[in-house]
Amino acid sequence: MNIPDQLKYAESHEWTELDGEMAKVGISDHAQAELTDVVYVELPEVGNLVEAGDPVAVVESVKAASDIYAPVGGEIIEVNDAVQDDPALVNTDPYGAGWLFKIKAEDTSQLTALMDAEGYTAHIS
Amino acid sequence: MVSEAENQEVKQTPLAARHVELGAKMAAFAGWEMPIQYAGIMSEHLAVREKAGVFDISHMGQIWVRGAGAVEWLSGVLTNDLSTLDVGQGQYTLMLNEKGGVVDDLIIYRSAELEFFLVVNASRIEVDFKWLQSQALDTEGIELENESEAYAGLAIQGPKAVEVWTEMAAGLGEELPQRNQIAQVKAGNGDDLILCRTGYTGEDGFELFCPAASAVYWLDKALVAGCEPCGLGARDTLRLEKCYPLNGSDLDEEHTPLEAGLGFFVKMDKGEFVGREVLQEQKEKGLSRRLCAIRMMVKGPPPRPHYSVCAAEGGEPIAELSSGGLSPSLKQGIGMAYLPIACAKAGTQLEIDVRGRRYAAEVVKKPFY
Numbered sequence: 001m002n003i004p005d006q007l008k009y010a011e012s013h014e015w016t017e018l019d020g021e022m023a024k025v026g027i028s029d030h031a032q033a034e035l036t037d038v039v040y041v042e043l044p045e046v047g048n049l050v051e052a053g054d055p056v057a058v059v060e061s062v063k064a065a066s067d068i069y070a071p072v073g074g075e076i077i078e079v080n081d082a083v084q085d086d087p088a089l090v091n092t093d094p095y096g097a098g099w100l101f102k103i104k105a106e107d108t109s110q111l112t113a114l115m116d117a118e119g120y121t122a123h124i125s
Numbered sequence: 126m127v128s129e130a131e132n133q134e135v136k137q138t139p140l141a142a143r144h145v146e147l148g149a150k151m152a153a154f155a156g157w158e159m160p161i162q163y164a165g166i167m168s169e170h171l172a173v174r175e176k177a178g179v180f181d182i183s184h185m186g187q188i189w190v191r192g193a194g195a196v197e198w199l200s201g202v203l204t205n206d207l208s209t210l211d212v213g214q215g216q217y218t219l220m221l222n223e224k225g226g227v228v229d230d231l232i233i234y235r236s237a238e239l240e241f242f243l244v245v246n247a248s249r250i251e252v253d254f255k256w257l258q259s260q261a262l263d264t265e266g267i268e269l270e271n272e273s274e275a276y277a278g279l280a281i282q283g284p285k286a287v288e289v290w291t292e293m294a295a296g297l298g299e300e301l302p303q304r305n306q307i308a309q310v311k312a313g314n315g316d317d318l319i320l321c322r323t324g325y326t327g328e329d330g331f332e333l334f335c336p337a338a339s340a341v342y343w344l345d346k347a348l349v350a351g352c353e354p355c356g357l358g359a360r361d362t363l364r365l366e367k368c369y370p371l372n373g374s375d376l377d378e379e380h381t382p383l384e385a386g387l388g389f390f391v392k393m394d395k396g397e398f399v400g401r402e403v404l405q406e407q408k409e410k411g412l413s414r415r416l417c418a419i420r421m422m423v424k425g426p427p428p429r430p431h432y433s434v435c436a437a438e439g440g441e442p443i444a445e446l447s448s449g450g451l452s453p454s455l456k457q458g459i460g461m462a463y464l465p466i467a468c469a470k471a472g473t474q475l476e477i478d479v480r481g482r483r484y485a486a487e488v489v490k491k492p493f494y
Contacts, residue, residue, distance in 0.1 A: 034150070036165040039451050040426045042480070058480070060426055062166040062451050063358050 001124070002029040004095055008071070008111055009120035015095065016071045021108055023072050026099040027059060027090065030124045035061040038090040043079040043101055050076060050103065052110050057100055059090060070103060072110045078102040138183035139277045139340035147354050155248035155373070157184040160356040169359035170453040173326050177283030178355035179347040182332060183340060186250035186273040188243040188257070192266040195239050202260050202399055203233065204382060206392040210235040215242075215305045215321065217390050219382050220253065221400030225407070226378035227385070229253050230370065232323055234307035242307060242319070244332070246372045260399065276319075277340030281347055282330035282355075282363075290320075290331065292350035293343070301331055314342065325360060327367035327494070365459060366452050366494035368418055374430060375416060375447045375461055383407050384463060385416045386491065415469040416447070418493060421458030421477065422485040427451040428460040428477050435483065437474035446477070452493060458486075459493045 007015040013031035017024045032038065040060040050056050055067035056076070079101045083089050090098040105111070115123060135153050144151060149160035160181060162169060172178045190199060199207055205218035215234035222228050229249040234242040245253045254271045261267045281289055290301050294312075302308040302322045310318050316339050324330040335343050348354060361371070370376045370385055382391050383404055391404060421428060428449035433442040449460030460477075468475070471490045476483040 036162060037167045042426060058426070062362060062427070062453065063161065065426070065429065 001033070001121075002095070003117045003121055005117045007095070008114035008116065009123070010069065010071050010114055011123060012069050013124075014068060014071055016111060016114060018105070018108060018111060021074075021105045022077070023074070023103045023105050023108075023111070024099055025068075025071060025101055025103065026094055027068065028120070028124075029094050031066075032091045032094045032098070035059065035064075035066060036091070037062050038087045041083045041087045041090065041100065043084060044076045046076055046079060048076045050074065052113075059087075059100075068100060071114060072103055072105045073107065074103040074105045076101055077104045136184075138181055139337045140181045140183060140344055143341050143344060144181065144354075149354070149356060154357055155184060155246070157247055159184060160354070162356040162358045163354045166356070166358040166362060167453045169353055169355040170362050172353035173283045173328055173355060173359065173363055174454060175284070177281060177285040177289050177330075177352045178359065179344065179352035180280040180282065180355050180357075180360055181340075181344070182278040182280045183276070183337070184247035185278055186243075186245040186247065186253065186271070187276050187278075187334065188245060188250075188254060189268075189270040189272060190241040190243065190257075191239060191268040191270075193239060194264060194266050195241060198261065198264050198267050199233070199241060200395060201397060202257065204391040204398060204400070205233075206395040207233060207235070207241075208395070212236070212238055213302065213306050213308065215307055215323065219387065219390060220256065221382070221398070221404075222256075222378055223399060223403075224378070225381040225383075225400040225403030227372070227376040227380060227382060228256050228378060230372055230376055230382075230387075232321070234321060236307055236309065244321070248373055275337060276334040277337045277343075279333045279335075279340075279343055279347060280324055280326075280330060280360075281333065281352060282324045282326040283328050283352075285351065286328070286330040289347060289350040289352055293346045314339070316343075325369055326363040327369070327492070328363075359453075361448075362450055362453055365448050365450055365461070366454055366492065368461065368491040368493065370416070370461075371448060380416070380463060381407060384412055384414055412466055414444075414463045414465055416461055417464045417469050417488050418491045419446070419460045419462060419475060419477070419486050420489045420493065422487050425458065425484040426479045428458045428479070428484075428486070430460075432460075433478040434462045434464065434486070435476045435478055436468070437476055437485070439483065440476070442478070443468055443475075454494050458484075464488065
């Protein structure tokens with residue numbers, strides 16, 4: 001299972017990569033493996049204001065729809081249109097081409113609530 | 126979270142440990158811990174459409190009915206005409222309540238002149254058995270036996286199912302029974318097997334019932350013979366493409382088989398049976414609703430059970446989906462719902478509400494695939 005060291009992880013299996021105040025979000029390799037066969041991704045509108053913990057996107061497999069939660073509050077500044085055209089990117093490249101949305105964080109200290117790679121590894125094992 | 130008390134009530138089939146070894150994702154279904162998927166629903170689905178797959182169906186129920194009056198008695202509690210069955214033949218049929226609602230849908234085989242083998246839905250075993258017992262109260266010489274615990278079951282489905290059996294039965298020299306027929310055979314390891322040439326996928330295939338203790342032996346034989354292990358996820362998408370109803374979703378005690386579009390399996394002219402009066406009235410007055418096949422017209426989220434079905438162009442909600450999902454064969458969203466008869470015609474434009482957004486859909490002819 002691929003769990004990159006430089007990312008932060010939520011209990012609900014989103015990963016976050018912080019670059020300044022910009023937080024890029026996707027779902028973990030573990031999450032995509034559990035879902036299998038992602039067939040549809042619903043992304044938020046750019047410009048939406050969200051709070052940490054809000055359900056802001058939906059990733060759907062053949063079997064179920066799963067909410068994706070904002071790991072940090074702020075403004076949605078970009079979404080990955082490529083996964084709407086090709087949802088399988090979430091399976092094939094969850095930390096790369098399969099990213100979901102970017103949030104301009106209001107308060108990056110909210111991210112300290114997330115787990116590091118070691119903590120997340122323990123969480124899913 | 127599931128509490129421990131609830132957890133204890135979830136039953137395991139004799140194959141539970143083997144499923145986990147094979148990498149299955151397990152979840153509760155109809156009171157049983159069952160494999161939902163192994164490699165993935167898409168690949169398992171396509172394996173059954175193109176080659177062969179094996180499903181654990183040990184959760185399903187097996188009930189024997191024996192006795193001199195069995196034909197007449199069963200004819201009074203089931204909708205299809207079983208007097209047409211020769212020994213070895215089977216048929217799809219329904220058990221109704223007094224309101225004409227579906228207690229269960231099942232397959233009945235005439236295993237001997239005065240002996241019948243009923244394969245019923247997992248969630249309905251106790252309900253069915255009690256219902257049958259209550260109907261047998263005044264009937265002498267009817268013997269009912271619920272042997273669901275004694276058997277494990279495998280469904281081997283797909284265009285290569287015959288080849289799979291040939292390899293599984295190496296040295297046994299037994300051919301599969303013909304479509305909808307049953308055969309009881311003695312296997313090389315001493316097992317008494319029941320083979321039924323039927324399934325729930327729309328492909329050729331058979332169901333094999335063996336002693337519970339031999340379940341792993343026969344599952345492994347099927348895998349060695351080339352079957353993909355398949356879970357309930359693929360079983361659901363396969364049956365939905367064929368518009369086979371799922372009990373508890375598309376069939377329940379509030380809907381009649383005529384409303385479900387299963388009139389072919391209801392023989393009104395065979396004589397009395399439980400629920401017939403209500404069906405007769407529906408035939409005379411016409412149906413007010415009908416279980417319809419609905420296809421999404423746009424690329425969008427997969428339709429799912431309980432989503433609202435609405436009239437087109439922002440109209441009112443008129444029903445909710447009883448089944449729904451993405452069709453792996455068609456790569457399209459498909460579902461079924463009981464629609465008011467005015468909206469039940471193929472070509473009727475509809476909208477499905479998904480999380481507050483409307484997506485265009487259309488009533489189509491059954492089946493989807």
